[in-house]
Amino acid sequence: MPKSYSRDLRERVVRSMEAGASCHEAAAAFEVPSSAISGLRAGRQTGSVAAKLIGGKRSLLDAPQRWLLGLVAAEPDLTMDEIRGRLRARSIRVSASSVWRSTHILTGARSC
Secondary structure (H helix, E strand, O other): OOOOOOHHHHHHHHHHHHOOOOHHHHHHHOOOOHHHHHHHHHHHHHOOOOOOOOOOOOOHHHOOHHHHHHHHHHOOOOOHHHHHHHHHHOOOOOOHHHHHHHHHHHHOOOOO
């Protein structure tokens, strides 16, 4: 499985583009594929160069974490589908597996 580029490298590439380098120039200067640079364009707009999950799995870690932790703490017996329903009410659509993965990451729960 491919690995993400280091945060330091991503930050240097974004700084290079902010200084006026094109995506292709930055890719050549830092010896990364141009396709990797396109993902960093969002970093210039959002201010975050954090790596996204590999494999296309959406994480709720980008969703309001405090809200999700508060929900799980206040109602620990909620099912994944009930949590998904609460998220849908907030216009956040995710699979049950994403809910499971995110709640376990946020709460530090361990799986068997």
